[in-house]
Amino acid sequence: MATSEEATAAAIRDAYGAMSGMYLEHIEEQFSRQTYDLALLSVFADLVRGTGTVADIGCGPGHVTAHLDRLGVPAFGIDLTPEFIGLARAAYPELRFETGTMLDLRPHISESSVAGALGWYSLIHLPPAQVPLALAEFHRVLAPGGHLLLGFQSTAAGAASEPVPFDHKVTPGWLWPVDTFADALTAAGFTISLRSLREPGPDYRRHQGYLLAVREG
Known part of the structure; x- marks a missing residue:
């Protein structure tokens, strides 16, 4: 019988695999207009x-892996969905992409071996009980002093203290209050260096949360 982690992974993988082509078209249309996100990615790249x-x-x-590479940051990508990895390898053959799960990065990333880790809207589909497992893996692979940047759909300030389920267009997700997610990072051994909450706008119908953290030595 599959574990809860395996069942969650299968559901996410299958949902995104079924619409990977459509998702790519949406990303290509939207990414260059996401000024706030691009600014934070630039800050991360500078660090x-x-x-x-x-x-x-x-x-x-x-697309974000390639964007970081264009900003002068050597980057590689890992994703649960083989269809995404196929698209990434076809579009950016000069970069490394591997199929894998963020709950166990050991096949692809050794301990304390990367200077930065990015979780760009990629943790939102994990049930809250599994998020600490992913954060522990992020902490394991980062070198001391390494930086972690997270982006995620969030809740309005003061609206909730716990993650709230929401109906994502691809597969169910969770809205994380920024401070609650920051507490989870602190519990995983990170020091928060930036927390930000973006109000909904023309391109975002939900609040967006951002956290930048450092793995201390």
Whole structure:
């Protein structure tokens, strides 16, 4: 019988695999207009540039991995969905992409081996009980002093203290209050260096949360 982690992974993998082509079209249309996200990715790139490699964990079709590479940051991507990895390899053959799960990165990333890790809207489908497992893996693979950047759908300030389920277009997800997610990072051994909450707008019908953290030595 499959574990809860395996069942969750299968549901996410199958849902995104079934619409990977459509998702890619949506991303290509939207990404260049996401000014706020691009600014935060640039800050992240400035922090890690020259210090080592970045792992884009939950990389999807590889667009953010490639964006970091264009910003002068060596990056590679890992994603649960084989269809995404196929699209990423086809679009960016010069970069490394591997199929894997963020709950166990050991086949692809050794301990303390990357200077940065990115979880860009890639943890939102994990049940809250599994998120600490992913954060522990992020902490394991980051070198001391390495930076972690997370982006995720969030709740309004003061609206909730616990993650709230929401009906994502692909597969069910969770809205994380920024402070609650920050507490989870702190519990995993990170020090928060930036927390931000973006209000809904023309391109986002939900609040967006961002956290930048450092793995201390």
